[in-house]
Amino acid sequence: MSTPGEPNDLRSQALEIDRVVHEPARYLIMACLYVVESADFVFLLQQTGLTRGNLSSHLAKLEQAEYVAIDKQFVERIPRTLLRLTPVGRAALIAYRQRMQRLLEGPG
Amino acid sequence: MVNRDLDLVALERKARLAQHEDGLAEILAGVLSASFAAWMLTDRGAWGAIVPALAVVALARVRRWLRYPRVGYMRPSSLWWPGQGRMWAVITVGSVIALCALCFITARHGATVVTDAMMAGFLVAAAVLAFAVAEAMTGLARWYAYAGALAVAAVAAHFAGLSIIYCLLIAGGLLIVWGLLLMVRFIRKYPVLSESAPASGYGNDAGGEQ
Numbered sequence A: 001m002s003t004p005g006e007p008n009d010l011r012s013q014a015l016e017i018d019r020v021v022h023e024p025a026r027y028l029i030m031a032c033l034y035v036v037e038s039a040d041f042v043f044l045l046q047q048t049g050l051t052r053g054n055l056s057s058h059l060a061k062l063e064q065a066e067y068v069a070i071d072k073q074f075v076e077r078i079p080r081t082l083l084r085l086t087p088v089g090r091a092a093l094i095a096y097r098q099r100m101q102r103l104l105e106g107p108g
Numbered sequence B: 001m002v003n004r005d006l007d008l009v010a011l012e013r014k015a016r017l018a019q020h021e022d023g024l025a026e027i028l029a030g031v032l033s034a035s036f037a038a039w040m041l042t043d044r045g046a047w048g049a050i051v052p053a054l055a056v057v058a059l060a061r062v063r064r065w066l067r068y069p070r071v072g073y074m075r076p077s078s079l080w081w082p083g084q085g086r087m088w089a090v091i092t093v094g095s096v097i098a099l100c101a102l103c104f105i106t107a108r109h110g111a112t113v114v115t116d117a118m119m120a121g122f123l124v125a126a127a128v129l130a131f132a133v134a135e136a137m138t139g140l141a142r143w144y145a146y147a148g149a150l151a152v153a154a155v156a157a158h159f160a161g162l163s164i165i166y167c168l169l170i171a172g173g174l175l176i177v178w179g180l181l182l183m184v185r186f187i188r189k190y191p192v193l194s195e196s197a198p199a200s201g202y203g204n205d206a207g208g209e210q
Helices: A007-015 A022-032 A043-049 A051-063 A086-107 B007-017 B026-043 B045-066 B082-109 B116-138 B141-162 B163-187
Strands: A036-040 A068-077 A078-085 B074-076
Touching: A007 A068, A022 A036, A022 A043, A022 A051, A022 A068, A022 A078, A022 A086, A022 B007, A022 B045, A036 A043, A036 B007, A036 B116, A043 A078, A043 A086, A043 B007, A051 A068, B026 B045, B026 B116, B026 B163, B082 B116, B116 B141, B116 B163, B141 B163
Parallel strands: none
Antiparallel strands: A036 A078, A036 B074, A068 A078
């Protein structure tokens, strides 16, 4: 039985890391969406510096995990993809940050 | 490392600042200031009401055409807006100072006496407060510089024996010119990235999933 702070505990925490959020590009996307109510695709392109294809594929992953809600709409016949972090996504991001902080601080 | 050190406050600030680099706020402030001054000078209602209303509508349309295809659209979060508290602090402190000043003037000169100098003082104070609120809302420190420049110009105009109204008119004109310069810089800095633009120009690595 391991107590908090012991190597076994750290190992189990490391294994519990959310792999969807752990990928740096996805983490950046989620962080960008965390600080706003909603944003469009162009905004994320600009803020993250990712390419279109990369951003699209990461967003698809996040949508699949139900961390991001994607709403496609037309504003004056121009397509706009509005994205927002779901409550599940917000909770996942917070939990991930806390877990990473604990892990990196280590047993000491 | 990015996973540990990403500063969400800095990220929010960066996201918000990107929305205010196009100079539209400066142009709007300039139009409002200049049209108000023109209204005071000419006493024509159009300057006081119609021109500002048209400017607001026109700039909203320009924003859709200029800003969103370049830096995108975002709706600020009510949860994540550190400037919100500061904005209300500025409004509260400004209002308290204005009330104190009003009480002081009333006690000293009587309730019905409002001199031109007092009115000018109120106008400049209102403009400075508006700039301070704009700074708190946008996070752009240059609004404080505008407020400071306006206050200095008002004091200079007072000692030179000029009307404060001219001060507002000139400040409005300068803000419009400055806003246009910022807009040109914004257009050169940010190319169009609209969703309907061809993908080939921005990398085509679909499936670059890791």
